[in-house]
Amino acid sequence: SSPARSPAGGQPGPASAREKKAKGPILLFVGPPGVGKTSIAKSIARATGREYVRISLGGARDEADIRGHRRTYVGAMPGRILNGMKQAGTKNPVFLLDEVDKLGVSFQGDPSAALLEVLDPAQNDSFVDHYLGVPFDLSEVLFVATANYLQNIPAPLADRMEVVEFSGYTEAEKREIARRYLLPRQLEENGLSAAELALGDEALSELIAGYTREAGVRQLERELGKLGRKVARRIAAHEVERVEVTPETVAELLGRPRVHPERAARHDQVGVATGMFYTPVGGDILFVEAQAMEGKGDLVLTGQLGDVMKESARAAWSFARAHAAELGIDAEAFRRDLHIHVPAGAIPKDGPSAGVTMASAVVSALSGRPVRHDVAMTGEITLAGRVLPIGGLKEKILGAVRAGITTFVLPSENSADLDDLPAEVRARIEVHPVEELGQVLALALRGASLREGRLHFGEPDESAEPEAESALRH
Incomplete structure (x- = not known):
């Protein structure tokens, strides 16, 4: 029988295989201010029994902040990474890199480029600080970075980290x-x-x-x-x-309240539809107002709308013109001007998710049919009338429920996102998933129903089972 090979013969023995340490992921916590990103990093350190070190990278503009200065310079000192390791006193602390999206760039170098080596698990076992001059092993450190905006982090740096998204609290x-x-x-x-x-x-x-x-x-x-x-x-x-x-x-x-959230409208109105929007501080409802008036057939858009929102309004207008007969709109209506306004006028707005709300307001104004005040809707529309999925659904619905609305029209592809809602909210709301704009209008316009691809007004025929009547109850 051949003699057993020793570990010194080039083959690792079982003991040395066990000694190989698993490299932990490098985490990036992204979310709005005040949601507990830094607190979670402290909790990780406490739960794992490791030392905790925090350095703030906000406004760091010099590569030497990360790598240190060469010792030939007067006042040279190690970089902040090795200073942090010295402060921790161990080789495996939880190391928090706070505000990594606020790194600056100056003529002295780009600190985000220096961080590439620190945050690369394949390279950071031999990190060289200019002051120290010898390789230092950072592979056992659990790095946690925090940021408010992912788009402000250079792509090669973001690629090295595992992103954990923190949403705002309900x-x-x-x-x-x-x-x-x-x-x-x-x-x-x-x-x-x-x-x-x-x-x-x-x-x-x-x-x-x-x-x-x-x-x-x-x-x-x-x-x-x-x-x-x-x-x-x-x-x-x-x-x-x-x-x-x-x-x-x-x-x-x-003192008197300083925040005045929107409340649901009290009655149906012609040309006023209720939509939903999402910001990093939470969701809320908005009203889209459309008014037809004497003119030359122009479309007027106001309310500080961004380019995407303006395009949604034009798509809704074009859809209404192309399908005027099916929607019960008189051809003469398109010879009048149509003004679309989204309050509040001082707040800039953009995004595609108000498409169905704009379409409902436009069709309501042109056909003279009131929009239901107890229904909130969201979804992007195409020129062909398809309803596309949107983001931020949890915050939008929670904001609308707070405003007093419990009936929602949503893109059917967003149905899975309803699982993110708390159970008590799901029990209170009625959700209608839709795929076509015709289904939206049948639900949003008072007294409308959809049969064989055409909108019918008046009391819906019970025996016809309109396509839009399939409600998803939670």
């Missing part, structure tokens, strides 16, 4: 965070006990809706701190012994 989540963490912290900071300040769920909801407009919870914590200080002053002045905050007393303590 109102229910903010309420729970405030109840468990923010309120106890502010009570302690203001020298109050839980018995001296009682804050009910309704008052907390009023505070969140009327005084904060953000994706995270920083402003909410500031408002709770202000509330705590007001109560502490009253107790110190012996005016009261304890304060129970109700929705009515929130304004008395914090």
Whole structure:
């Protein structure tokens, strides 16, 4: 029998194979401010029992910030990566690179290019700092980077990291965070006990809706701190012994509300359709208004609309002209001017997802049929009348539910996104998935139904089973 080969003979033995350490992923947390990206990195360090090091890269413009200076320079020192390792005192800390999307570029070099080597698991086992001058092994470090905007990070750098998206908190989540963490912290900071300040769920909801407009919870914590200080002053002045905050007393303590979210319309109107929009600070509803008037057949667009939104309006106008007979629109209507306006006029708006809302408002204005005020809709449209999927559905629906709407018209390809909604919201809403603009109009216009590809107005025929009547109940 042949002698067993020793590990020294070029073949790794089982012990050395076990000693090979798995390289962890390099994580990139992307999300709006205040949603807990930095806190999660601290929690990772605490849960894994590792040291935690944080360096902020916001405004770093010099390659030497990362790699260090050569020792021939006066005032030379190591780069921030090795300084962080020295501070940690171990080879495997959790290393947070904060605000990696705010790196600057100057004539002294590009720090994001220097980071390429640091964040590449295939190369960072021999990272050379200019000050140290010898290779240093960073392969056991768990790097976590944070950013607000993914598009501001150079593509080669983003390619080396595993992106984890953080979305903004819903109102229910903010309420729970405030109840468990923010309120106890502010009570302690203001020298109050839980018995001296009682804050009910309704008052907390009023505070969140009327005084904060953000994706995270920083402003909410500031408002709770202000509330705590007001109560502490009253107790110190012996005016009261304890304060129970109700929705009515929130304004008395914090002043008048500074945020005014939209509310659902109270009645049907001709030419006014309800849409939904999404911003990093959450979703809400918007109204698209269309008005036909005497003129030469021009289309007027106002409301600070971006190019994509203007194109959606033109596509809706062209669809209405091409299908006037099926939509019950008189040909004379197109000889009049049509004005489309999206309030509020001071806020820039863009994106394709208001396509179906614009189409509903245009067809309503031209045909004289009112749009249902209790239905919110979203979806991109094509010239052929197809309804295409959109993004940010969870935030849009939550914003519309907060505004008082529970019936929704959505692209059928977005049906799977409804799983992201909390169970209590899914139970309250009625969703109609659609694929064609005709189905949207049959649901959005009062008294309309779709049969054999044509819109019919008046009371729908029960025996005909209109195509758009298939509602998805949650």
